[in-house]
Amino acid sequence: MNILMITGSAHKKGTSSYLADAFAKGAKEAGHAVCRFDAAYKNVHPCIGCDSCQKNGQICVFKDDMQELNPELLKAEVVVFVSPIYYYDINAQIKAVIDRFYANNSLLKGADKKAVLMLTYADETEEAAEGAVASYKGMLKYLEWENVGIVSAKACYVLEDVVNSEYPKQAYKLGKSL
Ligand SMILES: Cc1cc2nc3c(=O)[nH]c(=O)nc-3n(C[C@H](O)[C@H](O)[C@H](O)COP(=O)(O)O)c2cc1C
Numbered sequence: 015m016n017i018l019m020i021t022g023s024a025h026k027k028g029t030s031s032y033l034a035d036a037f038a039k040g041a042k043e044a045g046h047a048v049c050r051f052d053a054a055y056k057n058v059h060p061c062i063g064c065d066s067c068q069k070n071g072q073i074c075v076f077k078d079d080m081q082e083l084n085p086e087l088l089k090a091e092v093v094v095f096v097s098p099i100y101y102y103d104i105n106a107q108i109k110a111v112i113d114r115f116y117a118n119n120s121l122l123k124g125a126d127k128k129a130v131l132m133l134t135y136a137d138e139t140e141e142a143a144e145g146a147v148a149s150y151k152g153m154l155k156y157l158e159w160e161n162v163g164i165v166s167a168k169a170c171y172v173l174e175d176v177v178n179s180e181y182p183k184q185a186y187k188l189g190k191s192l
Contacts, residue, residue, distance in 0.1 A: 015192060017041050017048045018090035020083075022097035022108030024054035029134035029176040033165060034096045036182040037132065040189030049086045053107040056082075060110045067117035074117040083111065088121060092128045092162070092192060095150065099135035102145045112153070127159040128192075132185060136171035143168070163188045 019038060023030045038048045056079035066075050074080060087093070095112075097104040104112075115122055131150045135142045143166045154161050165188065167181040176182065 015046045015091040016086075016089050017046050017092045017094060017189075017192070018083075018086050019048060019050045019094040019096060020108060020111055021050065021052045022054060022105040024107070025098075027173060028098065029167065029170045029173055030096050030098050030132065032173060032176050033132045033134060033167060033181060033185040034094075036185040037094060037096075037130070037165075037189035040186040041192060042189075044190045044192060046092075046189075046192060049090070051083050051086065051111070053111045056111075058083075058107075058110045058114060061113040061116055063116075068119075072117050072121070074114065076114075080111070080114045080117070084118060087115070088118065088125075090127065092130065093159070094130040094132065096132045097134075097146070099133055099137075099142055099146060102142060103149065104133070104146045122157055124158045127157070128162045129154055129159045130163045130165075130188060131161070132165040132167070134167040134170040134176060134181075136169070138169045140166055140168055162192065 021034050041048050059076040059078050097108045133143045133146055165184050170176040
């Protein structure tokens with residue numbers, strides 16, 4: 015399967031990147047192709063809702079790194095969203111990418127895709143991730159994609175927290191199980 019992983023964090027050696035690596039390891043071992051798009055290191059302009067894409071055959075007014083992502087997004091059978099929690103939600107870098115899905119809405123909605131969500135955050139209760147999980151589930155319901163797993167890594171403020179937790183194993187197993 016073609017797996018597209020979209021990450022949000024700017025921390026290359028951070029908690030969410032560690033989970034992304036574990037997931038990718040499992041998925042590659044299972045024979046899948048994994049394409050990773052690190053949104054924090056890409057040029058992705060926020061959607062301005064001009065609707066030009068809806069009138070001009072999915073062509074966005076912004077010529078940026080979404081041009082690199084879009085073919086991968088369209089061909090992916092599984093899309094993996096990986097983000098740290100910032101103020102009770104996914105971070106802005108990954109949200110900007112998701113909002114730009116709008117240009118390809120008609121192709122993405124109802125497409126036969128599965129999705130995974132992986133979150134890391136400092137709080138010791140899962141309440142901190144409720145907003146992000148609700149947005150993800152709402153988005154999937156709208157797009158008619160199937161959720162195949164959520165890794166919600168609480169009490170993971172810095173790298174060593176996640177390294178010493180059960181979450182990398184969860185992410186690895188999830189990648190391998192696809
Ligand atoms: C701007 C900002 C906002 C944050 N907001 C939250 C929050 O609302 N809840 C929480 O538990 N942790 C919060 N954190 C902590 C991060 O989620 C946590 O450190 C996470 O492991 C960072 O992931 P990364 O290493 O992949 O970047 C915040 C961190 C930053 C920098």
